[in-house]
Amino acid sequence: MTAYLVRRLIQAIAVVFGVTIIVFLILHALPGGPARGMLGPEASSFQVHQFIIQNGYNEPLWIQYGRFLDQLVHGNLGYSYQYNQPVASLLSEDLPKSAVLVGLSYLVALIVAIPLGILQALRRNSVVDYVTTGASFVAYSMPTFWLGILLILGFAVTWRLLPPEGPQGATVAAVLHDPSAIVLPVVTLALVTIAAFSRFMRSSAIEALLQDYIRTARAMGMPERTILFRHLLRNSLIPIITLIGLSLPATISGAVITESVFNYPGMGLLFWTSATSHDFPVLLGATIVFATATVVGSLLADLLYAVADPRVRYS
Amino acid sequence: MSMILAGESPGATPGPEATPEGGTVAAGGSPWRAILSVFIQNRLAIVGVAIVVAMVLFSFVGPLVYHTDQVHTNLGDINVAPGGSHPLGTDDVGYDVLGRLMLSGQSSLLVALAAALLATVVGTLWGAVAGYVGGAVDAVMMRIVDSVLAIPPLILILLLASVFRPNTWTLILVVAIVSWLAPARLVRGEAISLRTREYVQAATAMGGRRGWIVLRHITPNAIGTIVVQATFEVANAILLLAALSYLGLGPAPPATNWGSMLSNGLNYMYEGKWWLIYPAGLAIVLTVVAFNFIGDALRAALEVRLRER
Numbered sequence: 071m072t073a074y075l076v077r078r079l080i081q082a083i084a085v086v087f088g089v090t091i092i093v094f095l096i097l098h099a100l101p102g103g104p105a106r107g108m109l110g111p112e113a114s115s116f117q118v119h120q121f122i123i124q125n126g127y128n129e130p131l132w133i134q135y136g137r138f139l140d141q142l143v144h145g146n147l148g149y150s151y152q153y154n155q156p157v158a159s160l161l162s163e164d165l166p167k168s169a170v171l172v173g174l175s176y177l178v179a180l181i182v183a184i185p186l187g188i189l190q191a192l193r194r195n196s197v198v199d200y201v202t203t204g205a206s207f208v209a210y211s212m213p214t215f216w217l218g219i220l221l222i223l224g225f226a227v228t229w230r231l232l233p234p235e236g237p238q239g240a241t242v243a244a245v246l247h248d249p250s251a252i253v254l255p256v257v258t259l260a261l262v263t264i265a266a267f268s269r270f271m272r273s274s275a276i277e278a279l280l281q282d283y284i285r286t287a288r289a290m291g292m293p294e295r296t297i298l299f300r301h302l303l304r305n306s307l308i309p310i311i312t313l314i315g316l317s318l319p320a321t322i323s324g325a326v327i328t329e330s331v332f333n334y335p336g337m338g339l340l341f342w343t344s345a346t347s348h349d350f351p352v353l354l355g356a357t358i359v360f361a362t363a364t365v366v367g368s369l370l371a372d373l374l375y376a377v378a379d380p381r382v383r384y385s
Numbered sequence: 386m387s388m389i390l391a392g393e394s395p396g397a398t399p400g401p402e403a404t405p406e407g408g409t410v411a412a413g414g415s416p417w418r419a420i421l422s423v424f425i426q427n428r429l430a431i432v433g434v435a436i437v438v439a440m441v442l443f444s445f446v447g448p449l450v451y452h453t454d455q456v457h458t459n460l461g462d463i464n465v466a467p468g469g470s471h472p473l474g475t476d477d478v479g480y481d482v483l484g485r486l487m488l489s490g491q492s493s494l495l496v497a498l499a500a501a502l503l504a505t506v507v508g509t510l511w512g513a514v515a516g517y518v519g520g521a522v523d524a525v526m527m528r529i530v531d532s533v534l535a536i537p538p539l540i541l542i543l544l545l546a547s548v549f550r551p552n553t554w555t556l557i558l559v560v561a562i563v564s565w566l567a568p569a570r571l572v573r574g575e576a577i578s579l580r581t582r583e584y585v586q587a588a589t590a591m592g593g594r595r596g597w598i599v600l601r602h603i604t605p606n607a608i609g610t611i612v613v614q615a616t617f618e619v620a621n622a623i624l625l626l627a628a629l630s631y632l633g634l635g636p637a638p639p640a641t642n643w644g645s646m647l648s649n650g651l652n653y654m655y656e657g658k659w660w661l662i663y664p665a666g667l668a669i670v671l672t673v674v675a676f677n678f679i680g681d682a683l684r685a686a687l688e689v690r691l692r693e694r
Contacts, residue, residue: 081531088532099548211674213624215631216666219651223662227655323539330632345543346633353544361535 074376082369089361093354094138100350107350110151147355152347157355161337165359166242168336172325174256176314179263187271188302191279210265214324218258218331225254236334255332259324263317270313274306308378315371318364423686433678440672444490453484464653467660474660476649485646486664493642496553497622500560505615507561508568513603516576518595527573530566538563542625546634556636560622568614575607609687613680620676627669643669
């Protein structure tokens with residue numbers, strides 16, 4: 071277990087280093103050079119010149135990269151010229167709100183997708199299976215923004231049941247204070263995940279149904295309910311852990327779109343507005359945070375998997 | 386396991402991670418004809434091909450039949466409801482929506498196909514070299530892939546689109562940069578298994594150069610996996626391009642695509658101007674679903690071939 075853990079940890083650290091190199095390279099590819107990119111189009115050429123000298127942008131690249139890493143480790147992600155605030159404080163204000171959105175939609179997705187996938191597996195090749203499989207195929211192919219737009223057009227514009235905009239507020243408490251407004255963003259993000267998860271759950275449960283222990287349990291006359299919960303559910307759930315880890319990049323992408331569609335004040339909305347206004351300090355800082363979240367997420371999923379299925383540790 | 390599973394229930398669709406192991410070339414006969422015969426028995430595949438053909442004809446042949454002015458704005462005729470001389474109405478600067486849909490289709494399909502092609506070629510070569518050469522080269526090449534993959538795709542594409550001013554060429558490049566990773570990983574897996582085959586070892590023993598072996602022996606034998614993945618990459622590229630344009634980072638006007646049209650139409654969401662929203666949205670969804678159908682059917686057909694071997 072320790073060897074597996076160490077190997078996996080080293081791999082994760084290597085990937086995070088790789089990401090910092092990519093971001094560092096993009097910093098140097100910015101139009102007008104890194105200093106101009108970090109200061110914005112309004113800065114005078116004197117300010118840019120001063121910034122280059124102060125921050126050592128005239129030194130060799132490897133020294134610059136060392137300084138870049140040093141700044142990152144100390145949580146200094148630069149300064150947004152758009153918001154006149156340090157990037158770190160902007161991100162730490164919006165990150166929890168995005169985490170709430172992503173967490174809630176994963177919760178909804180799991181609650182719906184697991185029973186749905188098992189139902190499809192038990193009734194496979196029936197009408198129920200065809201209809202739900204077809205529906206999840208369509209949902210899976212739908213662009214997230216189109217799904218969000220359809221939900222807004224239906225529930226907010228035509229039927230006027232729910233607000234078309236996500237909850238507004240600076241803190242998590244303020245966001246949660248408006249539960250009706252958070253419904254549509256969460257459903258939008260959850261639907262795509264449900265489509266992917268239920269398809270996976272279906273094939274995982276079909277595979278589990280063919281195993282000897284299920285046949286033995288049936289042969290021994292064990293009640294179907296016991297087989298379902300004690301054997302089928304538990305064994306087909308294990309791969310879901312990996313799936314959550316693997317789906318994180320797609321879900322974060324979906325969250326950016328969802329937050330933009332519903333004007334939900336999270337990190338995705340911040341990233342989008344920064345992209346349209348070319349606020350590079352925010353974009354580069356947020357990229358590192360998003361990527362680190364992805365790496366940590368898949369690391370946690372792998373470790374949980376190793377705990378749930380001991381065979382993995384020895385491979 | 387998946388073989389027993391598929392044999393037990395012929396209608397079962399394989400999970401998203403089910404990829405065929407090993408190569409796809411059958412000994413003797415014409416493997417492609419056999420794959421094609423399985424493929425055309427799949428009704429969804431036929432639907433997918435029909436939609437793609439219809440979309441291509443609509444976008445490229447349509448404007449030859451249905452003439453509209455997509456260059457000059459016509460501010461006397463804005464937001465006209467469908468009917469009469471404008472079957473799908475006009476948009477907020479007076480362009481005919483049906484004609485605009487064709488023009489947008491051209492750029493959406495061209496950029497997506499070019500990006501998918503570029504991503505597949507680069508990803509294939511990257512994966513084949515990494516898998517065949519192995520060792521430290523493989524480790525470094527795959528850590529690069531892992532690092533780019535760690536950045537969520539939409540984050541990377543928004544970042545790149547804000548750095549490089551979007552025009553047709555930069556869009557192709559930007560979408561390809563986000564899309565070459567999956568093919569690279571898949572082909573590497575294939576290359577690792579092909580490396581140990583007798584004919585590759587024979588070629589190596591006879592002093593075949595590495596570049597020759599990668600191009601002549603590894604890549605052609607991974608072609609099934611590559612083609613399936615390329616189909617999904619087209620669907621993916623259409624989605625990425627639409628998302629990027631929807632978020633306002635697509636090509637600048639007068640250039641357009643389905644995502645830009647949709648983004649523009651959404652300004653009139655509350656005024657019941659459905660013809661500015663639904664046609665573009667449906668065009669995106671239909672095309673993506675069609676390419677996904679084709680990809681799924683191709684994968685299933687290849688798996689049938691593998692099982693018969």
